Amino acid sequence: MSGANGSSLRGSVAVVGVGLTAFGDLPGRSARENLAEAAFRALADAGIDKNEVDGLFTSNFPDTFPCLHAAEYLGLQPRVMDDSNIGGSVYVSQLQHAAAAINAGVCQVALIAMGSNTRSKLKQSGVIDAPREHFAYSDEYKPKAPMNAYALAAARHMHEYGTTREHLAEVAVAARAWAALNPRAMRRSPLTIDDVLASKMVCDPLSALDCCLIADAGAAVVLVSAERAKQLAQKPVYLLGVGVAMTHAGIAQMPDLTTTAAAQSSKIAYAMAGLSPADVDVVEVYDAFTINTILFLEDLGFCKKGEGGEFVSKGNIAPGGSLPVNTNGGGLSCVHPGMYGLMLIAECVEQLRGTTGERQIKNANVALCNGNGGHLSSEVTAIFGTEDTL
Amino acid sequence: MIPSSIETFPELGPDKVFADYLGKGEFKLQLCADCERHIFYPRIVCPHCGSQNLAWVEASGRGVVYSTSVPRGMPEGEYNISLIDLAEGPRMMSRVVGIEAEKVVIGMAVMAFIGEIDGVRVVLFKPAEGVQ
Numbered sequence: 097m098s099g100a101n102g103s104s105l106r107g108s109v110a111v112v113g114v115g116l117t118a119f120g121d122l123p124g125r126s127a128r129e130n131l132a133e134a135a136f137r138a139l140a141d142a143g144i145d146k147n148e149v150d151g152l153f154t155s156n157f158p159d160t161f162p163c164l165h166a167a168e169y170l171g172l173q174p175r176v177m178d179d180s181n182i183g184g185s186v187y188v189s190q191l192q193h194a195a196a197a198i199n200a201g202v203c204q205v206a207l208i209a210m211g212s213n214t215r216s217k218l219k220q221s222g223v224i225d226a227p228r229e230h231f232a233y234s235d236e237y238k239p240k241a242p243m244n245a246y247a248l249a250a251a252r253h254m255h256e257y258g259t260t261r262e263h264l265a266e267v268a269v270a271a272r273a274w275a276a277l278n279p280r281a282m283r284r285s286p287l288t289i290d291d292v293l294a295s296k297m298v299c300d301p302l303s304a305l306d307c308c309l310i311a312d313a314g315a316a317v318v319l320v321s322a323e324r325a326k327q328l329a330q331k332p333v334y335l336l337g338v339g340v341a342m343t344h345a346g347i348a349q350m351p352d353l354t355t356t357a358a359a360q361s362s363k364i365a366y367a368m369a370g371l372s373p374a375d376v377d378v379v380e381v382y383d384a385f386t387i388n389t390i391l392f393l394e395d396l397g398f399c400k401k402g403e404g405g406e407f408v409s410k411g412n413i414a415p416g417g418s419l420p421v422n423t424n425g426g427g428l429s430c431v432h433p434g435m436y437g438l439m440l441i442a443e444c445v446e447q448l449r450g451t452t453g454e455r456q457i458k459n460a461n462v463a464l465c466n467g468n469g470g471h472l473s474s475e476v477t478a479i480f481g482t483e484d485t486l
Numbered sequence: 487m488i489p490s491s492i493e494t495f496p497e498l499g500p501d502k503v504f505a506d507y508l509g510k511g512e513f514k515l516q517l518c519a520d521c522e523r524h525i526f527y528p529r530i531v532c533p534h535c536g537s538q539n540l541a542w543v544e545a546s547g548r549g550v551v552y553s554t555s556v557p558r559g560m561p562e563g564e565y566n567i568s569l570i571d572l573a574e575g576p577r578m579m580s581r582v583v584g585i586e587a588e589k590v591v592i593g594m595a596v597m598a599f600i601g602e603i604d605g606v607r608v609v610l611f612k613p614a615e616g617v618q
Binding site for chain 1: 556
């Protein structure tokens with residue numbers, strides 16, 4: 097492993113296309129239709145013919161062969177196919193795979209795409225898209241998956257560091273304030289700390305408003321080499337660093353419930369990018385539950401371990417605060433299609449393009465996202481930059 | 487450790503052995519003879535050092551609640567989901583019973599016993615008053 101720091105990937109590829117469907121209720125649509133719309137929007141945005149796509153990266157919970165279905169549906173003949181699954185962080189990890197593949201010359205145009213109709217499926221059939229595997233030595237006890245894992249982490253964080261339900265609620269309130277500035281977000285009405293505290297308990301200490309949305313949505317991005325990116329229509333957003341790490345599959349095996357693998361993944365990503373937390377202008381983290389934002393801001397180095405609750409308070413991560421976090425409204429108030437990671441990438445890219453309207457962070461040159469997968473199991477940090485950062 | 491003794495993999499896997507012990511009312515852990523660490527859940531190789539030299543030992547049953555939560559709205563009513571740090575070192579998921587679900591707290595000393603959930607034998611815990 098020594099020497100395998102991936103630093104040759106820094107700035108070698110760029111996101112040149114982004115495609116998103118509408119978010120929320122798309123009751124007349126299948127998951128593949130949502131993927132296909134997002135993919136074609138991303139290719140149109142990039143100005144690249146779909147037949148140029150030779151690297152396809154996707155993933156989802158319900159399918160066993162997501163790449164085969166997506167390639168067949170889109171009429172692609174990819175030479176690189178990756179539908180690995182490490183949870184909702186997987187699309188962020190596919191930035192690493194795509195960058196390596198493009199650098200190695202085994203593909204030239206990488207499409208990372210996802211589509212979900214999990215909200216409509218739940219409403220129509222009562223079935224929610226979820227991972228299929230059995231967690232041996234845990235499932236017998238009937239934990240409420242997946243929130244039980246996050247609830248256990250929240251309870252431990254509260255015990256060790258005095259984090260409170262009010263701190264958790266601050267995360268939800270900040271996300272909602274950002275969502276109010278995003279026309280695409282699902283939940284935009286005002287939200288207060290008291291609203292969160294008063295909402296129905298789901299899994300102590302997490303209430304319903306500490307939990308993410310369930311949404312229909314599709315998202316896609318297109319990556320090419322930095323050389324190719326310069327010839328295309330959109331302002332390139334370069335991948336400066338990416339780090340992948342895991343600590344466990346099931347929550348009972350997580351070594352320390354208050355420190356996630358984001359401490360490792362971010363270290364790798366910062367080293368590759370040659371940057372530190374102080375260089376980051378905008379942060380997007382996988383907020384499936386409010387505790388996530390607190391854990392990740394600590395593990396990504398934006399505050400000290402144990403101080404996340406205070407850090408997110410008094411609007412510090414909301415519009416006008418010291419650190420813009422989850423500027424799209426996050427999984428809590430914008431969109432959460434079962435696996436959220438690609439939405440993090442899309443928001444980073446749009447912020448660095450400067451195209452996010454009311455919620456735009458002025459002069460944003462460096463954006464960081466942290467994808468989370470499973471039960472706080474896998475963490476993937478990616479750092480993007482504008483041309484000025486190369 | 488570089489694997490060297492591939493002939494020693496047991497025909498009867500440790501999942502089955504553990505379940506058979508549980509069926510007889512015994513809660514067993516594995517102990518690695520090479521790195522001397524206890525292992526749970528049962529493995530065919532030591533997750534710490536890679537050794538295949540693992541022995542079954544009786545668990546003390548002593549543990550401390552590492553974290554705890556009550557899932558709400560479940561069909562069978564309220565119960566407690568806890569992570570228990572065993573005295574031997576490993577951590578496991580379980581339920582602490584014999585106490586109201588939400589009265590289980592982090593740091594509480596607990597003692598294992600073998601019980602059932604839906605007819606399946608499992609290791610459960612109860613508060614261990616006075617047990618350190």
